Amino acid sequence: MAILGRDQILNAKDMKTEDVPVPEWADGDATCVRIRSLTGAQRDEFENSMIELKKDGSAKANRANVRARLVVLCIVNERGEQMFNLADITQLGNKSAVALERVVEACNELNGVTEKDIEALAENFDVAPSDVSTSD
Numbered sequence: 001m002a003i004l005g006r007d008q009i010l011n012a013k014d015m016k017t018e019d020v021p022v023p024e025w026a027d028g029d030a031t032c033v034r035i036r037s038l039t040g041a042q043r044d045e046f047e048n049s050m051i052e053l054k055k056d057g058s059a060k061a062n063r064a065n066v067r068a069r070l071v072v073l074c075i076v077n078e079r080g081e082q083m084f085n086l087a088d089i090t091q092l093g094n095k096s097a098v099a100l101e102r103v104v105e106a107c108n109e110l111n112g113v114t115e116k117d118i119e120a121l122a123e124n125f126d127v128a129p130s131d132v133s134t135s136d
Contacts, residue, residue, distance in 0.1 A: 014037075015039075015080075017034055017037075018034070018035055018106060019033070019034050020032055020034075020102065020106040021102075024098065025095070025099055033103060034075065034076050034077070034080075035074040035103065035106055036076045036110075037110050038074065045073070046073055049062065049069055065093035067100050067101065068095075070104055070107050071092055071107065072086065072088055074110075074111075
């Protein structure tokens with residue numbers, strides 16, 4: 001088996017797109033949204049947004065609008081450009097849960113996010129840091 005070179009890897013067209021039907025959001029002829037795969041940096045950004053560090057150094061889950069946060073990163077226009085930004089999270093979070101979940105499931109599948117990945121993130125929450133002193 002041949003080994004890929006640096007230029008082959010960096011120039012590979014590895015970003016995929018998929019159209020997801022969302023009849024709840026339909027307007028005229030448009031009945032679907034286009035999603036794209038996340039870059040490695042975007043996936044890290046999304047996963048980091050799920051963790052909130054407390055003042056004592058421990059971490060807790062930040063699940064507020066988690067679906068909308070993922071959708072913001074994945075929905076693109078016809079040119080493949082991200083349509084939403086962080087300012088849109090609250091409004092997207094107020095859309096139909098059924099419609100939002102359909103898009104989220106497609107995003108997870110396209111990006112290889114598994115239940116195991118989500119569980120691994122959850123395991124790290126509410127764990128006190130090792131460098132916190134117990135003496136006064």
